[in-house]
Amino acid sequence: MRTAFYISDGTAITAEVFGHALLTMFPAQFEHVTIPFVETLAMAQQVVQRINDCYKTTGLKPLVFHTFVDEQLRLQISQSDGICYDFLNAFVAPLQQELQLAPVPKTHRTHSMHEKTYDFRIDAVNFALANDDGANMKNFSQADIILIGVSRSGKTPTSLYLALQYGIKAANYPFVEEDMEALRLPPELKQHKAKLFGLTISPERLSQIREQRRPNSRYASVRQCTLELKEVERLYQREQIPFLNSTQLSIEEISAKIIAMTGLKRQKY
């Protein structure tokens, strides 16, 4: 199997995203190796040795996705036996020409706490945790968005992802079985109606997810899931609350769609 290396003088997250996006276009399996924080020539030399050893052992030239800011380190890695794909270097020159600006390379530029928006993100994570599951309805005024939906429809992971990735403060509120008889918005939600966003999901998928939590329960039965989902969807429509069916969507996709649909302001790019 061919080995793909992701290497950087920072976290190597950018190198991973870059390499992953390319490799998933090909119908093949790869061995993945990430080497972050390669910050000295001695460390770079070790990495070159590792790439060369991999070539010797497997007979296949490793694919090397790297994103070095430091020029010397970059050059050293380029001299390995791997096939290097260096998108920063490939695109910096044309961008420089268009912007008429010289680049100012700085290590730990992205994915570091020196990003202006870092504190926003940590605050948002703490907010999401403190306001999970309707825990703190008095904080709704500080929320950027309030996700609503039945139990296990994806509210909590989505809130956390919005916080970590975008610095968006998401509270969430669950509709529980006892609410279903005559479902309506509680006054605390009504008061912040413009911030509400509903999640829904197919009854079959919801039942599967709930089965993992409480096997063979009424709570997990398709019948109960269908009933609850029908009620909340009716509520979303009656109250004109924007909503999304998360059945086929990842949290990345749910989050991106929510931002696109609501025009929510992100704290991080």
Place this chain on the structure above:
Amino acid sequence: MRTAFYISDGTAITAEVFGHALLTMFPAQFEHVTIPFVETLAMAQQVVQRINDCYKTTGLKPLVFHTFVDEQLRLQISQSDGICYDFLNAFVAPLQQELQLAPVPKTHRTHSMHEKTYDFRIDAVNFALANDDGANMKNFSQADIILIGVSRSGKTPTSLYLALQYGIKAANYPFVEEDMEALRLPPELKQHKAKLFGLTISPERLSQIREQRRPNSRYASVRQCTLELKEVERLYQREQIPFLNSTQLSIEEISAKIIAMTGLKRQKY
């Protein structure tokens, strides 16, 4: 101000990471616009219009970072007045030649729930939440790693990031003030010693963070923070527990370093 567009037929997360990594190399400010899920020619036409309008209004050609899988959509966006940077297209051909394989473009390939590892990640998020703050010491056997440290040293956001980004199950356990008199590992931790990873932080930074939670408290005083940190660092050294000082590090950097130091197996690339 120059506008940067990030456009894709998926979440546009890859386009954002790609564009962001490049733009942060230049000492300039940009207006950022992300347009995800451009899935039809009609939508692509609207986006082209928006790019062209932006050029007309500002007199500056927008920078367009796009990652379309669909060839038709890609071509349509390329015909806008923006300057397009298309790293997928730039690197697919050389990679194809090296792999001797034709690419099989599929939309929603990355960042979707059809990734094999998606369920791992959601399970890991639920695990992190259920095992936050020493809540469930009986689950330590299921953890991939157990983060330990004083209150507010970064354990919870790091656990969540490890889960969301890498599908790693991280529990965490806080040492509290009452433990400090004669600090030792509780038997539940001792039993899983190989999984322990310590966090530490500078007393000044810890005090700042704690001030936000309980202003003017003993808990937040530099004196108390210094005392607690000295005790836990002594414990880490005595017990030979690997640890990291998080003062200057983002959760991305902490997570990447933990994985590099422990060799922890990731569920996602």
